[in-house]
Amino acid sequence: MRVDLRSDTFTLPTQGMRDAIYTAEVGDDVYGEDPTVNRLEETGAALSGKEEALFVSSGCMGNLIAIALQAGRGTEVLCAGESHIVCHEIGALSSLGQTQPTIVESTKDGLIIPQALEKYRRSRSYDMADRALVEVENTTSGVIYPLEDLKRIHSFAKDNGMKVHMDGARIFNAVVETGIPLDRWASCCDTVTFCLSKGLGAPMGSLLCGTKEFIGRARRMRKLLGGGMRQIGFMAAAGLYALENNVDRLAEDHAHALRIRRALEETGWARIERFGTNMVFFSTSGIGEDEVVRRFAQKGIIFAVDAGMCRMVTSINVDDAMTDYVVNEIRSFQP
Numbered sequence: 466m467r468v469d470l471r472s473d474t475f476t477l478p479t480q481g482m483r484d485a486i487y488t489a490e491v492g493d494d495v496y497g498e499d500p501t502v503n504r505l506e507e508t509g510a511a512l513s514g515k516e517e518a519l520f521v522s523s524g525c526m527g528n529l530i531a532i533a534l535q536a537g538r539g540t541e542v543l544c545a546g547e548s549h550i551v552c553h554e555i556g557a558l559s560s561l562g563q564t565q566p567t568i569v570e571s572t573k574d575g576l577i578i579p580q581a582l583e584k585y586r587r588s589r590s591y592d593m594a595d596r597a598l599v600e601v602e603n604t605t606s607g608v609i610y611p612l613e614d615l616k617r618i619h620s621f622a623k624d625n626g627m628k629v630h631m632d633g634a635r636i637f638n639a640v641v642e643t644g645i646p647l648d649r650w651a652s653c654c655d656t657v658t659f660c661l662s663k664g665l666g667a668p669m670g671s672l673l674c675g676t677k678e679f680i681g682r683a684r685r686m687r688k689l690l691g692g693g694m695r696q697i698g699f700m701a702a703a704g705l706y707a708l709e710n711n712v713d714r715l716a717e718d719h720a721h722a723l724r725i726r727r728a729l730e731e732t733g734w735a736r737i738e739r740f741g742t743n744m745v746f747f748s749t750s751g752i753g754e755d756e757v758v759r760r761f762a763q764k765g766i767i768f769a770v771d772a773g774m775c776r777m778v779t780s781i782n783v784d785d786a787m788t789d790y791v792v793n794e795i796r797s798f799q800p
């Protein structure tokens with residue numbers, strides 16, 4: 466058996482999704498004439514409670530547009546050191562967004578500590594970058610922000626003339642796990658992106674949501690970045706299918722991750738370092754992390770080492786039988 470636990474970015478479209486792609490009604494989206502894209506954007510706006518949404522090719526593009534337009538030249542963005550925009554987006558916030566990150570104190574799971582923001586309150590100075598934006602990532606490595614913390618972060622930002630952008634690449638994992646709907650999470654930020662790829666299983670695409678005025682500017686910037694796409698309704702159809710069919714089932718991924726966590730906890734050689742929704746991070750003793758990865762790969766169980774920890778991610782690619790197999794292999798593993 467082969468079980469791929471590297472990431473939920475490896476998910477593949479199901480037959481139902483492929484059928485939706487095949488039969489999609491399309492048009493030229495650069496002219497706003499793709500009915501499927503329009504439907505997806507209306508759905509994203511309604512779900513997030515924002516005025517409008519824009520279909521962008523990736524989470525990175527959505528984050529970049531949000532940051533460039535709400536921060537930009539001569540500004541700084543307050544964010545956690547482990548955030549995706551700092552670690553995994555090739556420095557786009559600086560190289561293309563013309564802003565700089567200021568790393569603020571975060572928990573061991575990488576969530577910004579709201580109280581710690583107090584020391585970033587300051588008045589404008591002729592020689593300092595303007596603090597324009599706070600960026601939060603929800604979930605961060607599978608871990609969900611407490612809603613109250615996000616509210617405090619948002620109110621700090623408002624008091625200080627700043628905006629909040631939420632990288633909600635996996636926000637639906639938070640929605641399903643907590644029962645808190647997307648619009649409540651999104652009420653804690655000015656703009657939010659969420660990915661249709663990842664756990665929702667679409668081949669590509671994210672939605673960037675915000676005010677009508679903001680999305681108007683975002684649409685122009687998407688074009689500037691080469692992200693204006695023509696008959697992209699084929700991919701929007703996959704996104705719509707994902708929102709209609711693949712959100713509730715994320716609970717299965719969480720249940721699978723919990724079973725894996727519990728099996729690891731029972732061993733003497735694995736220690737859970739971080740856990741939330743569909744991600745399990747663990748360190749090992751008596752055997753190196755890379756060696757554990759290599760040995761499990763021999764059994765067909767594929768996962769990665771991330772930030773010095775083994776990382777297992779569950780997704781639509783991993784069913785009950787595969788989880789049974791992983792749990793049994795963990796139990797019988799001899800370091």
Ligand SMILES: Cc1ncc(COP(=O)(O)O)c(C=O)c1O
Nearest residue numbers: 523524525526549602632634660
């Ligand atoms: C938290 C987070 N934000 C943004 C992204 C970027 O998404 P994309 O790969 O679609 O650019 C990822 C991708 O894994 C992510 O994990």
